[in-house]
Amino acid sequence: MTATAVRVDTAPAAQVKRRRRSLGWIAVVPLLAFVAVAFGLPAIAMLDGAFTAKDPATGATSYTVDNLTASLKGAYLTALLGSVKLSAVSAALATAFGLPLAQAVVSSRFRGLREAVLTASGVLANFGGVPLAFAFVATLGNAGVLTRQLGLTDKGWDLYSFWGLVIVYLYFLIPLMVLTITPALDGLRTQWREAAQNNGATGVQYWRFVALPVLLPTLLGGFVLLFGSAFAAYATAAAMVGSSIPLVTLQIADAISGNVLVGQENVALALSLDMVLVAGLVMAVYLPLQRRSARWLA
Amino acid sequence: MARLNLWRWGVLGLAGLYFLVPLAASVVFTVDVPGQGITFDAYTQIFSTDGFVSSLLLSLELALATIAVVLLLMVPAMVALRLGAPRLRPFVEVVCSLPLVVPPIAFVAGLGTVLKWGPDHLSRTPLFETFVAIQNPDFPFVLVLAYVVMALPFVYRALDAGLRAVDIRTLVEAARSCGAGWPQALVQAVLPNLRGALLNASFLTLALVLGEFTVAQLLGFRPFAVWIVNVSGSQAQLSVAVSVLSLLVTWVLLLVLAGFGGRTRTTSRG
Amino acid sequence: MLDTAATVEFRGIRREFGPTVALDGLDLTVQPGELVALLGPSGCGKTTALRMLAGFEHPDSGEVLVDGEDVTRVPAHRRDAGMVFQSYSLFPHLDALDNVAFGLRMRKVRTAERRSRAAELLDLVGLAEKGGQFPHQLSGGQQQRVALARALALRPRVLLLDEPLSALDAKVRLTLREEIRRLQQELGITTLFVTHDQEEALSMADRVAVMHAGKLEQCAAPSELYGRPATAFVAEFVGTMSRIPGRLADGTVDVLGQRLPVDGPVPSATEIDVLVRPEAVRVRAEADGKSRVVATSFLGAAVRVTVRLADGSAVKADLPAHEAAELTAGAAVSVSLPERPVLVAERTS
Numbered sequence: 001m002t003a004t005a006v007r008v009d010t011a012p013a014a015q016v017k018r019r020r021r022s023l024g025w026i027a028v029v030p031l032l033a034f035v036a037v038a039f040g041l042p043a044i045a046m047l048d049g050a051f052t053a054k055d056p057a058t059g060a061t062s063y064t065v066d067n068l069t070a071s072l073k074g075a076y077l078t079a080l081l082g083s084v085k086l087s088a089v090s091a092a093l094a095t096a097f098g099l100p101l102a103q104a105v106v107s108s109r110f111r112g113l114r115e116a117v118l119t120a121s122g123v124l125a126n127f128g129g130v131p132l133a134f135a136f137v138a139t140l141g142n143a144g145v146l147t148r149q150l151g152l153t154d155k156g157w158d159l160y161s162f163w164g165l166v167i168v169y170l171y172f173l174i175p176l177m178v179l180t181i182t183p184a185l186d187g188l189r190t191q192w193r194e195a196a197q198n199n200g201a202t203g204v205q206y207w208r209f210v211a212l213p214v215l216l217p218t219l220l221g222g223f224v225l226l227f228g229s230a231f232a233a234y235a236t237a238a239a240m241v242g243s244s245i246p247l248v249t250l251q252i253a254d255a256i257s258g259n260v261l262v263g264q265e266n267v268a269l270a271l272s273l274d275m276v277l278v279a280g281l282v283m284a285v286y287l288p289l290q291r292r293s294a295r296w297l298a
Numbered sequence: 299m300a301r302l303n304l305w306r307w308g309v310l311g312l313a314g315l316y317f318l319v320p321l322a323a324s325v326v327f328t329v330d331v332p333g334q335g336i337t338f339d340a341y342t343q344i345f346s347t348d349g350f351v352s353s354l355l356l357s358l359e360l361a362l363a364t365i366a367v368v369l370l371l372m373v374p375a376m377v378a379l380r381l382g383a384p385r386l387r388p389f390v391e392v393v394c395s396l397p398l399v400v401p402p403i404a405f406v407a408g409l410g411t412v413l414k415w416g417p418d419h420l421s422r423t424p425l426f427e428t429f430v431a432i433q434n435p436d437f438p439f440v441l442v443l444a445y446v447v448m449a450l451p452f453v454y455r456a457l458d459a460g461l462r463a464v465d466i467r468t469l470v471e472a473a474r475s476c477g478a479g480w481p482q483a484l485v486q487a488v489l490p491n492l493r494g495a496l497l498n499a500s501f502l503t504l505a506l507v508l509g510e511f512t513v514a515q516l517l518g519f520r521p522f523a524v525w526i527v528n529v530s531g532s533q534a535q536l537s538v539a540v541s542v543l544s545l546l547v548t549w550v551l552l553l554v555l556a557g558f559g560g561r562t563r564t565t566s567r568g
Numbered sequence: 569m570l571d572t573a574a575t576v577e578f579r580g581i582r583r584e585f586g587p588t589v590a591l592d593g594l595d596l597t598v599q600p601g602e603l604v605a606l607l608g609p610s611g612c613g614k615t616t617a618l619r620m621l622a623g624f625e626h627p628d629s630g631e632v633l634v635d636g637e638d639v640t641r642v643p644a645h646r647r648d649a650g651m652v653f654q655s656y657s658l659f660p661h662l663d664a665l666d667n668v669a670f671g672l673r674m675r676k677v678r679t680a681e682r683r684s685r686a687a688e689l690l691d692l693v694g695l696a697e698k699g700g701q702f703p704h705q706l707s708g709g710q711q712q713r714v715a716l717a718r719a720l721a722l723r724p725r726v727l728l729l730d731e732p733l734s735a736l737d738a739k740v741r742l743t744l745r746e747e748i749r750r751l752q753q754e755l756g757i758t759t760l761f762v763t764h765d766q767e768e769a770l771s772m773a774d775r776v777a778v779m780h781a782g783k784l785e786q787c788a789a790p791s792e793l794y795g796r797p798a799t800a801f802v803a804e805f806v807g808t809m810s811r812i813p814g815r816l817a818d819g820t821v822d823v824l825g826q827r828l829p830v831d832g833p834v835p836s837a838t839e840i841d842v843l844v845r846p847e848a849v850r851v852r853a854e855a856d857g858k859s860r861v862v863a864t865s866f867l868g869a870a871v872r873v874t875v876r877l878a879d880g881s882a883v884k885a886d887l888p889a890h891e892a893a894e895l896t897a898g899a900a901v902s903v904s905l906p907e908r909p910v911l912v913a914e915r916t917s
Binding site: 189191192194195196197198199200201202205209210213214216295296297 | 622623624643644645646647649650651653654655656657658659660661670671673674675704715718719721722
């Protein structure tokens with residue numbers, strides 16, 4: 001009986017498979033079409049614009065690398081480097097502070113603490129932006145509560161300096177690091193600690209020779225992700241009006257608003273392309289690291 | 299053991315200090331105004347301040363529209379990929395991750411350029427009407443388009459994690475063998491099992507849209523985040539008060555969702 | 569190879585985890601060079617005992633001695649005991665050779681020396697070729713061999729094996745079992761082996777320590793454990809055992825219409841159960857027999873026949889295949905025991 005059932009079923013099975021496959025296509029097509037229009041068009045416009053210049057005299061457009069060259073010179077270059085420096089320093093500090101914090105949370109016996117910290121991290125890492133900037137302006141700005149109470153201005157404190165921005169950025173980068181590293185810390189097996197002890201390793205030696213090397217891909221991947229996140233951040237810096245730190249995102253916004261030299265209208269697009277290249281580099285480093293740590297900690 | 303605990307509480311204490319002091323200081327800042335003493339004006343004025351209600355409503359409308367569009371696009375596609383076209387999956391994953399490589403400010407630079415094509419090249423075609431319509435300041439649909447793009451990577455990950463946890467194919471086959479049609483199988487068997495993932499994706503999108511500043515500001519629209527910044531120049535106390543409130547509201551929303559979704563967060567982390 | 573095999577002694581070890589008592593006064597001595605298997609159902613405290621010797625757990629009271637020396641307060645990283653874990657204990661970022669050499673690295677042994685020593689050990693467990701492979705490139709069995717080599721790298725005086733085979737599939741389990749035993753005997757190292765698999769324990773160990781509810785029930789050679797179980801728990805946990813109701817009178821038992829002498833101490837109750845191994849039960853087809861065959865299952869050389877006696881109790885018997893041919897389910901049979909002293913236990917239900 002089963003044999004006949006199977007034989008009868010084979011033909012429709014192939015049909016069902018084919019129908020399923022076409023169904024798959026039909027369901028995916030709207031998504032791809034949407035991405036092509038809503039994401040593809042702006043991307044192409046950016047790419048095209050980055051290589052196009054309008055002759056101010058004739059009004060004719062031509063392809064050129066002048067925009068890109070301009071975007072890597074003078075104030076634009078300073079801004080690009082300023083962004084890289086700020087992102088690198090904040091990401092490094094956030095990695096260094098995020099790891100012990102995550103470890104303290106993970107090794108805690110209170111599940112409530114863990115849930116609270118992870119939920120809070122989710123809010124701070126994703127929400128960030130404008131409210132974050134205002135909270136810090138209110139705390140450490142020129143008229144901020146702590147600034148007044150502790151007389152920080154006399155001691156040379158300035159929120160709108162490089163280190164001021166670093167402190168603000170850490171507020172959303174550390175939670176992001178905690179979110180990134182927590183699964184990896186959960187993946188550290190107790191057997192590894194015990195096997196290390198069993199082989200004569202002290203607690204410090206366990207961290208030095210086992211835990212940190214195992215976490216290294218995750219930590220590096222996290223650092224790169226944080227770098228990208230800090231690099232792309234605009235709202236926080238924009239809301240902290242009066243900051244004197246040159247950042248590439250601020251320059252782009254400035255250029256979009258028409259604040260450029262004649263003949264460099266498209267320099268904003270060239271700067272955007274620079275950013276995309278950096279972000280692409282970030283992903284190119286991040287993904288292989290992510291894959292390796294997933295294999296180790298699965 | 300005692301030494302270990304000391305270390306842990308030290309770390310947690312320092313972190314607590316760093317993360318709570320700005321929040322506490324912000325509250326102090328809003329109620330203790332120099333020259334006026336303790337006052338709650340900043341909070342009582344919020345609703346009466348021009349633009350608060352309209353900008354918040356605009357942000358919420360944008361959020362709802364974005365969630366609807368992104369889920370309508372993504373859920374059928376993701377389920378179909380699991381069921382019928384697994385070979386397309388890596389491709390779709392790459393497509394959905396592409397927005398990560400383009401920072402919002404770069405994206406809006408490109409988007410602004412496209413929008414300028416409208417008046418420049420298309421003024422005599424029906425497309426021009428569309429360009430005008432999606433930039434209607436009362437409900438700028440172009441922002442929905444942008445936010446859907448920006449939400450794609452997060453929504454993809456949330457849904458993927460949810461789909462990984464349930465065997466969609468078996469679910470559908472079981473439902474079908476019980477006599478359910480295709481649409482029934484999807485709605486009655488698959489979607490309920492994705493509840494956690496759908497909630498997660500919706501929340502991430504909501505948080506993204508409510509906090510979004512870059513695209514809206516540079517395209518010249520005025521949802522919530524842009525309004526806060528605009529109002530900060532004249533009313534510093536008020537803008538900080540709204541900032542603190544919005545952080546707290548998001549927090550509460552997340553906790554409610556976490557409680558409502560039950561296993562939501564654990565599945566997404568696993 | 570090893571000059572000093574150690575004696576291991578547990579003395580009155582007690583350990584509670586909240587409301588559960590993991591170890592309730594454990595006393596056990598392991599002789600130098602001996603392989604003792606700790607056998608028992610899950611939760612009987614066998615793993616806790618092993619982890620105490622490794623220094624991962626600490627007793628509430630009692631002491632652990634190695635060669636007469638109290639090591640209870642010695643931290644885990646200074647104990648002289650190599651341990652093989654259940655699974656996934658290899659460091660994922662190190663290749664097999666570096667995993668084995670890890671302990672030597674902690675001891676600051678020179679690179680060249682520790683590499684050659686690690687290579688030697690890998691050779692010993694039959695993985696000389698695999699030194700450069702990472703754990704995720706090795707099969708489960710290979711991973712456990714590397715773990716074994718790593719446990720032996722510091723020339724410990726005691727080897728601890730915590731269910732090292734339970735995550736492996738049946739074939740690999742058998743070969744690795746033999747290999748561990750061969751290595752252990754070659755090295756003459758005192759070994760404790762935790763397992764819940766009685767076949768594993770009986771086939772590998774010099775002595776098997778059966779544990780139950782945090783206590784030692786019996787520690788004896790496998791043949792003695794099987795043939796002369798000290799308690800009813802051991803009798804029923806090790807091997808298959810059937811209970812047949814009987815009456816005790818004048819030091820002999822009245823069972824299945826036979827009068828048989830009692831083996832071991834005689835209980836005070838009169839209503840008792842006789843404990844019998846399936847190979848000791850005789851079953852014959854008999855048209856007017858009061859017992860009925862309930863089920864048969866083919867075991868290869870023998871057939872296991874389950875018989876329901878007139879009083880309702882079930883007895884298992886192993887018969888040669890040719891004898892069992894006519895015993896299909898429902899057949900009327902008679903059951904008897906050989907004229908030998910029998911084990912008895914107080915009736916539990």
